[in-house]
Amino acid sequence: MKKILMALTSHSEMENTEGKTGVWLGEFTDPYYEFIDAGYQVTLSSPKGGRPPVDPMSELTENITGANRRFQDDEVAKAAFSHTTVLNQVNAIDFDAVFYPGGHGPIWDLAVDNNSGILILDFLDAGKPVAAVCHGPAALISASRLRPGFLTGKTISAFSNAEETLVGRSGNVPYLLQTRLEELGAEVKTALIPFLSHVERDGLLITGQNPLSAGPTAKALIALLEEPEKITPAVEA
Template sequence: MTKRVLHVVTNVGHYDDPSHATGLWLSELTHAWHVFEEHGYEQKLVSPAGGAVPLEPRALKFPNYDRTAKAWRADPAKTALLENTASPDGIDPSEYDAIYFTGGHAVMYDFPGSEGLQHITREIYERGGIVSSVCHGYCGLLDTRLSDGSHLIAGRRMTGFAWTEEVLARVDKLVPYNAEERAKQRGALYEKAVLPFVSHVVTDGNLVTGQNPVSAKATAKKVVEAVEGAAAKKRG
């Protein structure tokens, strides 16, 4: 049967200070989409509020603006996907093998408080599906609890955009909170690469997380491995 992946994207277009724009870090979506497409997966976009998705301006500049991102913006059908995303209440979690939270600083605002996304994530996770995120996407996992009331990420090895990287990116004064610290407060066994801004992916059972934008492709590949592994386990 065809595997299905649900991509989570943001509806937020700026920091607390409206003069500083943010949004989806496009390559974090396009790199993963390309990997899943190569494996024949069906893919769908969902956002906390449904509807349009703003793009992070810095992600549209060299070297962040690469071939897959340019190809997406040159394709009217693909750009239309970002203009009319589904809302969580229109999603049946049982139809998806994996959920993939994209990043961009915008997600720090609208991912954590979405009960709809938390419900979808919990349903996928508890029936053995794959929960994954890249960069700031892990903010969507910070407040997600399992049916027993525990945090999904508690006691789990994981990664995501590091505070060191926030400082080096000069946005530490703009972001609403320290996501790395918050994940640790939830009991996550947070890990990061020795050097900032290099690809780093952590897999812990059916939780797959990537540290930063350049980790998106590797994260998606690990998600495919995990999905196939879960499918083989069910067959066995």
Template sequence: MKRVLTALFTIVLFSSCGQHTKKENNVTTSEKAKKNTDMKKVLFVLTSHEDLGDTGEKTGFWIEEFAAPYYLLKDKGFEITLASPKGGQPPIDPNSKAPAAQTPATERFDQDKETQQLLAQTLKLATLSQEDFDAVFYPGGHGPLWDLAEDKNSIALIEDFYKHDKPVAAVCHAPGVFKHTKNADGSSLVEGKKVTGFTNEEEAAVQLTNVVPFLVEDMLKKNGGVYSKKEAWAPYAVEDGLLITGQNPASSEKVAELLAERLQ
């Protein structure tokens, strides 16, 4: 795993997080945020896939890409529901637990037993509908490239959110979920849309170009997306209508910020 861990020291340089809470006229900031959002509901969809191709190593979702958006939205008063294809505990990429990958958001998660318990009990994706939510968010990690990109329930859910004018957000490898999503006319959901996602350069840096089932950058371009990026590991997020995408782990909070602004 040395090849992957080496890249983690670069990623951590760009991660950040923070929060502050106070009381005003006996109404907490969190309560005021809830009023401002009218308790908007966001569905988080995580991968259930844990095998890193044929390498014998493990993957899953990246903790930072879950924790930073989760706490940003939660602290603003949004109600969050967690789901995955299989339900239950989604696999955590072991490399996202490495010291070099830690951020204030992941450290908060490590101390947050309540959220850990919720994560261990994710709902089965097939049981959920867009009718009960205002937006959907996909954290990354390599896992989604194997299961969520091909999952019929996920594909249908994204298309339904989009059809009903509800935001769809994804970060890092998670924009891979747009591989098969379509508009009503049969065109790719990302065709003509400004998008970003994990770059070919970043995939090469972690030496998994020949392991992953497809490269996110190449797929988005092939599907007609107007793909853009910044230098490797730099925070970068793009919003185009209902689609909000982020380039890498350092972009997870930016994606959540754009989603929160959109919903508010």
């Protein structure tokens, strides 16, 4: 059985507003059930452990997904969500891949979390995939700080500057994620029309643009994990 680590944000405060943020619920539940339905074992973690904050906007009726409704009736999943493992207590050696859901929270905590940055580099160095969606790719910023040039030339996707403006939160964040990732050398590709699903794969790195991309990003990760291992032909003496 393949084992997936999901790394969630612990941050809930926006800037210049009383509005809250946290995990965008559908960006957790959509991938979570993709993994569960594929027969994978999922472990949840976060920088502070315990129950991560949930962005209230992601629980509004217009943003509810089928996976959200399934989660509300899933006592096992809700218990796991309420008792996430502290991020510094997990090790890449114990998992086959790691997935970072979004919500605005990661641009504050996971972007500067050394444990998360080390974890990402450990996964990739071990030949294991790293996936992230929406603001989840902010976690790559920490990996880039620990290994300068890490993002140079990589093709990724993430919540776009246009989308940040359209949701009215560009004045409540410390930086625009797309801009910051591009400053670190990444080529950020997005859908031609905001809020449409878009997924990029660059080697072992899989990234999705926005909430609608969460399920497809998880499916892309599953497809990568299910690829047959390349067998090196024997060399005749």
